[in-house]
Amino acid sequence: MDKTLRWIGLALLYLLASPVYVIVFACKVMKLSRGAALMRKGYIDCPHCGATNALDLLATCPKCRATEYGSRLRCTSCGEQSRSFDCDYCSVTIKVL
Numbered sequence: 001m002d003k004t005l006r007w008i009g010l011a012l013l014y015l016l017a018s019p020v021y022v023i024v025f026a027c028k029v030m031k032l033s034r035g036a037a038l039m040r041k042g043y044i045d046c047p048h049c050g051a052t053n054a055l056d057l058l059a060t061c062p063k064c065r066a067t068e069y070g071s072r073l074r075c076t077s078c079g080e081q082s083r084s085f086d087c088d089y090c091s092v093t094i095k096v097l
């Protein structure tokens with residue numbers, strides 16, 4: 001009897017918590033798909049000055065200092081992935097993901 005009550009309590013707890021999980025999951029998916037759409041577009045508008053920053057250009061990796069053509073968010077030399085970069089025009093940090 002005691003065991004059954006505990007199971008019911010546990011099930012109730014999961015049931016109550018599940019909408020939170022669903023919301024957290026939906027937020028994550030939305031954030032990821034937004035980032036993916038931006039990467040596909042290849043350009044990001046600066047939220048501060050409104051300038052268009054290209055994602056694919058000659059960029060220097062902040063970690064291994066390798067300079068290469070390609071996405072500024074990913075280094076092919078050391079595999080470093082960045083979630084933000086500085087605007088080319090006003091140097092405000094733009095968060096991508």
Ligand SMILES: [Zn+2]
Nearest residue numbers: 046049087090
């Ligand atoms: Zn800017």
Ligand SMILES: [Zn+2]
Nearest residue numbers: 061064075078
């Ligand atoms: Zn690197």
